[in-house]
Amino acid sequence: VSRARARRGGARGGRVGYHHGDLPRALVDAALELIGRHGVRALTLRAAARRAGVSQAAPYRHFADKDALLAAVAEEGFRLLTAAMRETAQADGGDPLSRFRGLGLGYVSFAAGHPAHFRVMFGREIVERPPHPGLQAAGGAAFELLVDAIRDCQQAGIVRPGDPVALAVSAWSAVHGLSALVVDGQLDRDGPPDVAALAHAVTADLFLGLAAPRPAAG
Amino acid sequence: VSRARARRGGARGGRVGYHHGDLPRALVDAALELIGRHGVRALTLRAAARRAGVSQAAPYRHFADKDALLAAVAEEGFRLLTAAMRETAQADGGDPLSRFRGLGLGYVSFAAGHPAHFRVMFGREIVERPPHPGLQAAGGAAFELLVDAIRDCQQAGIVRPGDPVALAVSAWSAVHGLSALVVDGQLDRDGPPDVAALAHAVTADLFLGLAAPRPAAG
DNA sequence: ACCTGAACACCGTTCAAGT
């Protein structure tokens, strides 16, 4: 089976190659597959071009350089991340706490389901100077979801008072840390971990704290 | 100022080059400097050899390949991490809770102070198959410190009952997440963050939880 | 408007030599 020419039977009836199709899309897909299969070091512009069935120089018609391709991957990742968070937040129920927790569960679930995206988004593969426009903003959107949810919970008396941004940093740290540990295989000591169970435990601990219940509150 | 020859005035009176010195050490240092200055992509074996003042082939006398050099960096990182955690835990006082919190503060402080080490330790730069021996174990040691500290806190009635390993995953997620966000510059929106203050806030939130105080405990 | 082929400087790795 030749690799470069096996593009025909695509899910939505793609053309016989990308010569007049969507080469940027094909290159992003190729990048994700190379990273997912053999790590970030396996992503080369030339290999991505090969997978897409074009010459080594063709990518430069659509991306200024390798960083620009990585930035496209990261940007797509942030879009998918915020979408996943919003979806899980809605699915988890209408009350502010379920919404808040759903955001966290969506975050971890996105990372586990899209490790290649996650690595590019947070891995400093992009050397970029100055930061690609829109990328910083895309990352900020996910954080804003957390801050807003915390504000809602505070107004409902479910989360304790305090700067919602500071509390959001703690929440972000918890779900981001679990995600990073999962994606990096740091939790594989006894086989592949049950990511959903871990996410439920971590978000619960985040909310309740590790402290033993004290006799008097306040 | 020539780069490769400026090795003389070292802190401890190094020799005039590494030809009969410690080339492995010099290569690890060069790797850290390249990563720290220009990102992981700037680390090439050839550039590291250049910095050490030896030929491009010389590193292969000491490291099987690029992964082996990265593994050495990671292993050193894990040694430094556990040392930093132990030190902060001791400095923070004798009671179990201070010890536990000190471990977390040490973790974040190590990451902020050694970002190049941290990236190699957790960044999946090493493609390694099978995992380099001793590396997995070195990572496990830091985690064991957390588990033991949680057990001590449980026995002192400070941390609530439950599987200490599961609680340690939550604690690890929190401090690892904050560390990763700091190292990746994700918290730089309003200038460089106050890492120590963030670490204090996150470890406090981890212990107390985000929940509003409830009228009845248990 | 989009793609190719050839070119250049660079990298990982190997190997026959050197001291």
Add this chain to the structure above:
DNA sequence: ACCTGAACACCGTTCAAGT
């Protein structure tokens, strides 16, 4: 025992052409 020089296959990027 440790290092060098030359070599090979590969990569990022550019540029003159092609259709």
